[in-house]
Amino acid sequence: MNRTPCYEPGCLVIPVVSLDVLPADVPAEYAPAMVSACSDALAEGRCAMAQTLPESTQPEAVALVLWQGDGFLQVTVRVGRGGGQWVARALTFSERDSISERWTTVGLTVATLVGETRARAAQARANQDETSAPTAQPLAAEPAPSPSSEPAVDLRPVARPKPLAEPRWQMRVGAVTGPGWDNGAWRVGSWLSLGFKVARTPVVLHAVGSYAVSNGPTIQTAELSSHWVTLGVGAGVSGTWRALNVAGTTAVELAYRRVDVDLRGQSASAEEVPVSLRALASFPADGTLAATGGAVVRLPPSNPNESSGLRVAGPAFALEVFAGLEVRL
Secondary structure (H helix, E strand, C coil): CCCCCCCCCCCCCCCEEEEEEECCCCCHHHHHHHHHHHHHHCCCCEEEEHHHCCCCCCCCEEEEEEEECCCCCEEEEEEEECCCEEEEEEEECCCCCCHHHHHHHHHHHHHHHHHHHHHHHHHHHHHHHHHCCCCCCCCCCCCCCCCCCCCCCCCCCCCCCCCCCCCCEEEEEEEEEECCCCCCCCEEEEEEEEEEECCCCCEEEEEEEEEEEEEEEEECCEEEEEEEEEEEEEEEEEEEECCCCEEEEEEEEEEEEEEEEEECCEEEEEEECCEEEEEEEEECCCCCEEEEEEEEEEEEEECCCEECCCCEECCCEEEEEEEEEEEEC
16 A cells, blocks of 8 residues: 555555554454454444554554453553553443453454544634634635645654553562471561562562571470571462452472571571472552562471471471562552
8 A cells, every 4th residue: 555645546554553452462362353443433444453554653542451450351441642642541340241242342342543633633723714814815826736735644653651560579578477387386576578570471489588586396395496587489370369459479499498497505507409399469459569478388398397306397298378568660
């Protein structure tokens, strides 16, 4: 299609509406229903996905389709043209609506908003013509316009708003507790983690550290004092339960743990490198701040911690629970 000014009789440049979908990882097979519905509903011109248009194309208007959530139930449609004129409409669908029906509705909405921008542009030109109409002057002969002359067209690219950035980093801090030694008090302490979500995937990576203390059991009338230090790294997957507005993560974790014990001024220590399963949930799923909590279970869950010299052993089932705050960046 010729997109440069043409001067031959009958030459016609068809206006194009450029469509862009965010997030960018939406499956490509959903778009044709939207493009077809948009083109059929336009009074003039056609619609096309932005990535299919040549770089030299100057679209009449740009349409941004912004999906929220994973189920294609909420979407915001924005249409803009030169001069910074934007119109928007938010749509909410039911789970009973098919995917094809939702995308067809989006295409029809784009066409409707394009029609609104055209009407506004026409009204603005009419108002400008009335304002700039010259006062009565003596008539003077003017040259007739050339049959091949065309009205001026604004070929400046339409500015596109920046897409909303998905949080990539999560920092979590809070309290941790879990069984210590058999017949002793639970260990109590704090934990800190830093997580990173790989763009356009559910994959998450994290590093975590914790420090806790525990008292007991009593050995020969003296109480055992223990310090538990853990440093670990992990990888897993994340997801969102939109119905409850909860985000969740499950990850396999490799950790280094050191336990220092003190009895009557005498110290001993033990080290291990356990593999654990960490599961956590955060509420709300959106925003920069959320409450978070979960549990860590050793794989396998049996606990080999034991000190034959002090005659103390860890619980049969190794478990930690934690809670705190999550900050998304």
